[in-house]
Amino acid sequence: MITRMMVNSAVFVELADVQDSCTGVGISRRRMCERLKEVLNLREALDPCEVEQLVDYCFRSVVHKESTANFLTEIADKVKHRKPSDIDAGEIINIDEFSVACSSIEKVKFATIVTLFDADRQRTSLERLFTPYMFKRYIRHSHKLDRASLDLSSNAMSGSPQNKSSHNSGLESSGRVSTRLSCLSASEPMTMEEEKFAHI
Numbered sequence: 255m256i257t258r259m260m261v262n263s264a265v266f267v268e269l270a271d272v273q274d275s276c277t278g279v280g281i282s283r284r285r286m287c288e289r290l291k292e293v294l295n296l297r298e299a300l301d302p303c304e305v306e307q308l309v310d311y312c313f314r315s316v317v318h319k320e321s322t323a324n325f326l327t328e329i330a331d332k333v334k335h336r337k338p339s340d341i342d343a344g345e346i347i348n349i350d351e352f353s354v355a356c357s358s359i360e361k362v363k364f365a366t367i368v369t370l371f372d373a374d375r376q377r378t379s380l381e382r383l384f385t386p387y388m389f390k391r392y393i394r395h396s397h398k399l400d401r402a403s404l405d406l407s408s409n410a411m412s413g414s415p416q417n418k419s420s421h422n423s424g425l426e427s428s429g430r431v432s433t434r435l436s437c438l439s440a441s442e443p444m445t446m447e448e449e450k451f452a453h454i
Contacts, residue, residue, distance in 0.1 A: 255357065255360055255362060255367070256367075258356075258357075258360075259353060259356070259357065259364070262352065262353060262356040262357075263349065263353070263446075264446065266281070266349050266352045266353075267446040267447055267450055268450075269281050269285060269289070270285075270447065270450070271284070271285045272285075272346050273447070273451050276344070278346075278348060279348070279349070279447045279451070280346030280347055280348045280349075281346060281347040281352065282346055282347075283309065283310075283313045283345070286309055286312065286313050286347070287305075287306070287309045290305065290308065290309055290312075291305060313345075313347070316347050316351050316352070316355045317345050317346075317347055317351060319351070319354065371392075371393070373393050373394075
């Protein structure tokens with residue numbers, strides 16, 4: 255599932271055509287329409303107006319996470335007299351919405367994976383009982399690293415010599431923590447999204 259999500263994220267970068275400070279990187283309705291028209295080019299069953307309706311419906315379903323099989327949503331739309339074309343010009347499909355839509359047929363949902371690896375989440379007794387041992391080790395290690403990085407960042411902000419000495423001793427006692435913090439402090443390479451829009 256994760257490798258498929260990596261592939262989907264690469265596809266998202268290729269499809270993304272919008273980037274600004276407010277909405278971020280995303281896929282516009284115009285790009286979805288462009289791609290769907292290419293896909294449906296050889297099918298004569300739908301005229302241009304019907305294709306536009308299809309784009310509106312699908313775009314809104316992804317952005318607002320509306321299920322096409324949700325009967326209550328369909329009824330609510332009819333009651334509100336909501337037109338399919340009433341889409342905000344600034345609306346885009348962001349990478350989270352794209353990932354959720356791509357993983358909608360997975361047996362394990364995207365949100366479930368994120369929740370499983372959330373070390374700060376309170377776990378029930380049954381979950382703790384049935385969680386595999388190796389998975390527990392990963393969660394504990396992640397939780398320790400998060401706490402260590404938070405402590406060190408707060409010490410760095412305070413700027414007191416005593417905090418700096420304890421900060422240095424903490425780094426020496428844990429090679430893994432120092433490696434992680436050096437990675438965080440170092441200048442990170444550009445992401446795929448940044449590389450793409452840097453060339454535009």
